[in-house]
Amino acid sequence: MAIIQLGRAFENFFAGRARYPQFRRKNVDDRFTLTNDPFRVEKARIWIPKLGWVRMREELRFGGKILSATVSRVADRWFVSIPVDTGEDPDPPKAENQGEAGADLGVEVLATLWTGEKEEKIPGPKPHKALLLRLRRESRRLSRKRKGSRNRQKAFRQTYLFLLTPV
Incomplete structure (x- = not known):
């Protein structure tokens, strides 16, 4: 994932949309991304390689195919962002006519x-x-x-x- 992100950074640099990619420092904006292969989610816990099972605050809200997981640190707390492909486009519910105003x-x-x-x-x-x-x-x-x-x-x-x- 890091190599994919580095390639995207160089594409943006050569297209003139961004500056030259810089090496990310330690302890500043700490985050890493896991693809679908090396992690598992069961109820309110996630298995991360090298760490093992880690408790989550709540279970996943949506069912479907898990695309990846991004683990990030904000103010000495760690958060996991898990995008899920539900496979369907939710249509907004039709509003019923409630009269004129x-x-x-x-x-x-x-x-x-x-x-x-x-x-x-x-x-x-x-x-x-x-x-x-x-x-x-x-x-x-x-x-x-x-x-x-x-x-x-x-x-x-x-x-x-x-x-x-x-x-």
Whole structure:
């Protein structure tokens, strides 16, 4: 696999899409790829040559032909990426008709949706930003109160009551 990747790197270099391939350093972006031959997957474990059986966090989600496995290290944790060929193209499910709806774009409210009986208002980004700033301020006020005090209870009610009020 390393030779295949090196060949691809040189192809990209000579086509002008990349720089000259550099030797990969140790402990920087550590990863290696296993083709389908030298590893096996059973339930929640994988057999890697030279290491033996290694536990996985979860079982494979899809059944089918396993193409390869890439073992990579991110922040001192090792991850395995296993592409699987399921052999079928999943078609998205057909959406059923749920009736008609109207939309009105406005100035005070970003959009108003209605279906004939019910009207729903979607606030724009400016009120949302203002509410986030207010939430930060109220949370700061709450954090300054002594735990278990009446003033903390009042500040807690004030903080989360304002969250529940519609815009």
